[in-house]
Amino acid sequence: MKTADDLRILELTQKLKRDPSRARQMLRQTIEKIAIESGIQASFNLLLRMEVVLGLRRPTLALYDHAIHFIGGAQKYGLTIAATLQDVFDITILANKDVRHEDFHEWYGLDLSRCHIKVLKLPFYEKRKAIHLDPTQVTIKEPNPFHRISRESGNYDIFINNSMNEMVFPLANVSVLVCHFPERRPRTYFYADRYNYIVYNSRYTLEWIGKKWKIPSHEHIYPYVETATSAGQKPKKKLLLSVARFEVGGTKRQKEMVESFLTLDTLYPEATEGWKFILAGGSDPENPYLSFLENLIRQHPRQNVELRVNISAAELDSLYEEATIFWHLCGIVHDDPSAVEHFGMTTIEAMAHGAVPIVYDGGGLREIVDEGVNGFRVKSQAMLLERTLELFSDRNLVGQLSQAARKKAQEFSREKFEARVRAFFERLLNQYANPQRNSSL
Amino acid sequence: MENPLGKEVQSLKEDWARKKEEVQNISDLVREKIDRHFQPDLQELSERELELFIQEKMATFKQYIHIHPDPMALTSHRKILGRPILFLKRKFIKLIRFYFQLITSRQTQFNENSALLLEAIIIRLKRNRQELQEIQERICRLEETIVLLLARLKGLKEEQHKQESRSANEITTRKQ
Numbered sequence: 001m002k003t004a005d006d007l008r009i010l011e012l013t014q015k016l017k018r019d020p021s022r023a024r025q026m027l028r029q030t031i032e033k034i035a036i037e038s039g040i041q042a043s044f045n046l047l048l049r050m051e052v053v054l055g056l057r058r059p060t061l062a063l064y065d066h067a068i069h070f071i072g073g074a075q076k077y078g079l080t081i082a083a084t085l086q087d088v089f090d091i092t093i094l095a096n097k098d099v100r101h102e103d104f105h106e107w108y109g110l111d112l113s114r115c116h117i118k119v120l121k122l123p124f125y126e127k128r129k130a131i132h133l134d135p136t137q138v139t140i141k142e143p144n145p146f147h148r149i150s151r152e153s154g155n156y157d158i159f160i161n162n163s164m165n166e167m168v169f170p171l172a173n174v175s176v177l178v179c180h181f182p183e184r185r186p187r188t189y190f191y192a193d194r195y196n197y198i199v200y201n202s203r204y205t206l207e208w209i210g211k212k213w214k215i216p217s218h219e220h221i222y223p224y225v226e227t228a229t230s231a232g233q234k235p236k237k238k239l240l241l242s243v244a245r246f247e248v249g250g251t252k253r254q255k256e257m258v259e260s261f262l263t264l265d266t267l268y269p270e271a272t273e274g275w276k277f278i279l280a281g282g283s284d285p286e287n288p289y290l291s292f293l294e295n296l297i298r299q300h301p302r303q304n305v306e307l308r309v310n311i312s313a314a315e316l317d318s319l320y321e322e323a324t325i326f327w328h329l330c331g332i333v334h335d336d337p338s339a340v341e342h343f344g345m346t347t348i349e350a351m352a353h354g355a356v357p358i359v360y361d362g363g364g365l366r367e368i369v370d371e372g373v374n375g376f377r378v379k380s381q382a383m384l385l386e387r388t389l390e391l392f393s394d395r396n397l398v399g400q401l402s403q404a405a406r407k408k409a410q411e412f413s414r415e416k417f418e419a420r421v422r423a424f425f426e427r428l429l430n431q432y433a434n435p436q437r438n439s440s441l
Numbered sequence: 442m443e444n445p446l447g448k449e450v451q452s453l454k455e456d457w458a459r460k461k462e463e464v465q466n467i468s469d470l471v472r473e474k475i476d477r478h479f480q481p482d483l484q485e486l487s488e489r490e491l492e493l494f495i496q497e498k499m500a501t502f503k504q505y506i507h508i509h510p511d512p513m514a515l516t517s518h519r520k521i522l523g524r525p526i527l528f529l530k531r532k533f534i535k536l537i538r539f540y541f542q543l544i545t546s547r548q549t550q551f552n553e554n555s556a557l558l559l560e561a562i563i564i565r566l567k568r569n570r571q572e573l574q575e576i577q578e579r580i581c582r583l584e585e586t587i588v589l590l591l592a593r594l595k596g597l598k599e600e601q602h603k604q605e606s607r608s609a610n611e612i613t614t615r616k617q
Binding site for chain 1: 481590
């Protein structure tokens with residue numbers, strides 16, 4: 001959206017007010033002129049904006065995510081934006097597969113009853129019977145299957161693309177790309193730079209948007225975690241916890257953590273006396289990485305390492321409550337930025353429950369854990385053991401860090417997330433509905 | 442919608458929505474070319490990205506090792522004469538195929554050798570990386586062991602210190 005549109009709208013509304021009898025002719029002439037200069041979409045967009053400027057209807061907003069039919073952190077982020085804004089905007093959630101309001105309620109506890117859901121199936125993926133719509137399957141040889149979404153985006157005042165998918169060319173007056181991480185470099189059908197605003201979830205993501213896409217970002221909105229728990233009711237146990245998905249490729253580094261604990265337990269058994277290491281996380285059935293971990297643990301004579309797979313939220317909550325220390329090494333021994341934790345939700349969840357985090361010193365985890373204040377950040381497995389031994393032997397330090405960790409976790413509350421979302425979109429709406437001579441929209 | 446201006450805007454919007462539907466391409470809708478070609482900066486690629494890049498490029502490279510004339514690649518824009526001309530050209534190419542292969546056989550040989558050489562270099566590189574990874578893992582294990590041994594040593598020294606002070610206390614008590 002350029003300032004020219006603001007000027008045009010201002011001029012038009014002033015002229016129309018001065019001479020309402022010529023309104024019809026004047027409008028038609030302007031719209032025709034715009035169509036010749038910038039295309040039919042620009043004419044249509046001007047009319048859309050006029051409706052909002054003249055107060056003829058509520059502004060419309062579309063939220064798109066090609067993976068919205070799956071449960072996931074990024075999807076929760078996008079849908080919470082919709083839930084927060086549904087009283088201000090007329091919201092449509094654009095999906096590529098069938099999904100219901102009830103699913104969103106069941107998965108995230110979100111009430112999106114005032115939002116519409118529109119399903120736009122993409123023939124490219126339907127033909128392949130794909131459940132997961134992988135944008136990397138699209139090459140220059142085929143026409144862009146996401147153009148169907150692009151076309152739809154042009155029917156709304158504001159379009160939010162919440163997917164890790166830069167192949168949607170935005171046609172709306174105001175377009176926002178929510179970037180959870182720039183997974184791919186610019187290649188076939190790359191349009192991230194065509195969005196008016198880029199919202200990023202962490203400073204780590206911001207850094208990589210600059211490095212990989214070489215474009216500026218605009219608004220920082222951290223994801224949130226449900227920090228209002230029964231934290232502090234259960235006594236802490238000698239429990240070391242890790243919570244991460246058991247990825248087949250082992251990117252969450254559970255193998256490295258188990259190996260480190262086993263080394264500690266073998267070489268210094270006095271230190272680990274009474275301690276238990278539990279690794280919790282989700283997994284697909286028949287996961288070879290999980291089987292490998294089970295074997296590794298089985299070979300250890302002392303039975304103090306456990307795997308808890310696909311446990312319930314209540315069970316997980318109870319583990320967080322009992323844990324004294326939380327380990328998270330995602331990103332260690334890796335040069336690939338996408339394999340490093342982009343943010344680290346489980347670390348915040350653990351901190352909200354007073355577990356002291358010892359995490360890999362990289363990615364989004366640097367923004368969560370402040371070294372020596374509310375936990376530790378480590379560069380190697382040796383450092384991980386060094387810090388763990390420090391905590392094993394110093395109860396006062398544990399108490400102090402645990403309290404600070406609980407406090408830090410409050411910065412990532414849902415209330416703060418909603419306040420940031422409201423502030424950003426209300427600012428956009430204000431600029432959109434009230435054109436100015438020197439607008440920055 | 443009581444406002445006459447509002448009615449006008451809405452009716453215009455409906456007209457332009459119809460016009461919009463008639464346009465097939467996004468580029469035509471916005472009157473600009475939207476697709477661009479991006480060349481990756483190889484220096485910036487991570488190991489994983491490099492790996493994928495090598496795989497992709499090797500596959501393309503192997504596709505073009507053998508050079509064959511492709512008569513079907515010939516096309517014509519002439520409406521009436523196009524077909525017979527194309528027919529003759531294609532026949533001609535088929536006829537000279539044998540002589541063409543005589544010329545290109547050395548190029549094909551060169552291409553085959555280049556592909557083999559490239560593959561050999563990639564294999565060597567992969568082996569070196571594997572070795573490096575193993576060395577890194579061993580260093581990591583050693584670092585862990587050093588940390589633990591130092592911690593144990595510290596514990597033992599403290600214990601020894603405690604015992605020594607206990608013995609010294611006992612001796613003093615006995616003397617008294």
